[in-house]
Amino acid sequence: MRRLVIGIGNAARGDDAAGRSAVRLLHGKVPEDVAVEEHDGEATALLAALADTSIAFLIDACASEAPAGSIHRFDVGAGETPRADSPVSSHGLGLAEALSLARALGQLPARCIVYAIEGQSFETGAGLSPSVTKAIGEVVRRVLIELAATPAVEGMAQCTKPR
């Protein structure tokens, strides 16, 4: 069982790159046993990435109408799930569906935390907004603290039971 940090997003669409940018900053700073990955967010592949993982941090951008740069934290292992309000198409099977499916299948990491950074602009080809850049630094700092507080010890490697 392993510890994993995944940055989700599209690097070419402005603040949607927030998750990927965050994990790029984590390279070399996380303990050796922690895998750091970038991901496009497709649900079934995300589910596969979470397999055999005891502790997972997922960082993604979001658009919830909160001020740009706001940081939302969801303790998915404790039952919280970020909600997607967009019409459900198979193109829209994303993080929320992957986590719900993982929970239904009993494959949710015992500890699973989602950090969502409120984006300002998701324009194709645009860079990160200043407020999002600042939030990325803060999320990186918090993930490192949480990783230090949750070592990969035997006994953490258990899945939540399907409901």
Next chain:
Amino acid sequence: MARKTIKVDYLARVEGEGAFKVVVRSGAVESAELNIFEPPRFFEGFLRGRAFTEAPDITARICGICPVAYQMSAVHAMENALGVAVTGSLRDLRRLIYCGEWIESHTLHIYMLHAPDFLGYAGAVDMAHDHGDIVRRGLALKKAGNELLALLGGREIHPINVRVGGFYRTPRRREMAPLAERLKWARDAAIDTARWVAGFDFPERERDYTFVALRHPHEYPFNEGHIVSNHGLDVTAAEYDEHFEESQVERSTALHSRLKGGGSYLVGPLARYSLNFERLSPLTKEVAREAGLGPACTNPYRSIVVRAIEVLYACEEALRIIERYEEPDAPAVPIEPQAAIGFAATEAPRGLLYHRYRLEPEGTIAEARIVPPTSQNQASIEEDLASFVGGFLDLPDDALRHRCEQTVRNYDPCISCSTHFLRLEIDRG
């Protein structure tokens, strides 16, 4: 007068954004309209002025589920324009990457999008609570297709390794070995999938479709063959425009396709299967018969069974190609640009995908035309709704709405591709 409107504002479990509206008057369906409101995407416009070599990478961006189809139609059209034939191992590798796409795309639709309709669930997550092992099998089967795409395409979504003339890099034989092991499991999982879906409760509804698909002299079609129908059509891709026409309808941002003088037609798994049954492998034919299919299938609700049969065929075909694979001397054949027009049609998971390009002497794209499968199927989807909904009017509104949605999902419509799609409105009065 009794009047009923069935309206769905956003159709779920389809690709992209669309809606539909069915109007019922005095117990009969008066109209059925599919509204595609996903914004137009202008791909044909921004291909103009780009190099012929860029077409596979640009068109791959049309769809995250079937990018290989766009790449294949693009490279074949360019090679048709520039007088190049890709043969041997490179041709086999193209068929192999297409197998990967059929496996992942069909499996996603069967397990995550369509099966919940037959089993009475709102979606795959609800289904997973009661049928965890089945959903796990579907996810693993899809992954086998994704792994083929990752090896041959460089990555699973929007592959970047396909080029006009071949590939940028071809795989080593030793890279294929682990895939073969996974595909042997996938072949058995595909047989189990076919037996599972064959047990669903299918509405007994059939229509006299005009099926259109590729047909090749020896192979079940992916990349090559004539465009044929069950009503005598037999033409090359270069003759497509002489026999098919597109028109705009106000309710849709996707053009409607029709046979010139012949009305609507159907592309996709039902058409492909019914026009090419004899080209399936002996095992696939046997499993198809066991699953209750004859040599043709005109019940669109059984399309989920046909997709499972095509997944099985794709697994077998992929194994066959891997077993005989010999590494090519070069990853691509050289190509020189010239002023020319090229045409190609290949079989996307959802059906025939036509590309036409006109090139300038230095290889710049002067004109591009792309006709995706869902665009071609729009009229047929509307006719299915108009034909079938009348038989379901005794259902309560919720069940009727669900049956209409299921009818549209029979097509695994890719609305994002077709806008160049779903809300549901049933008007019963």
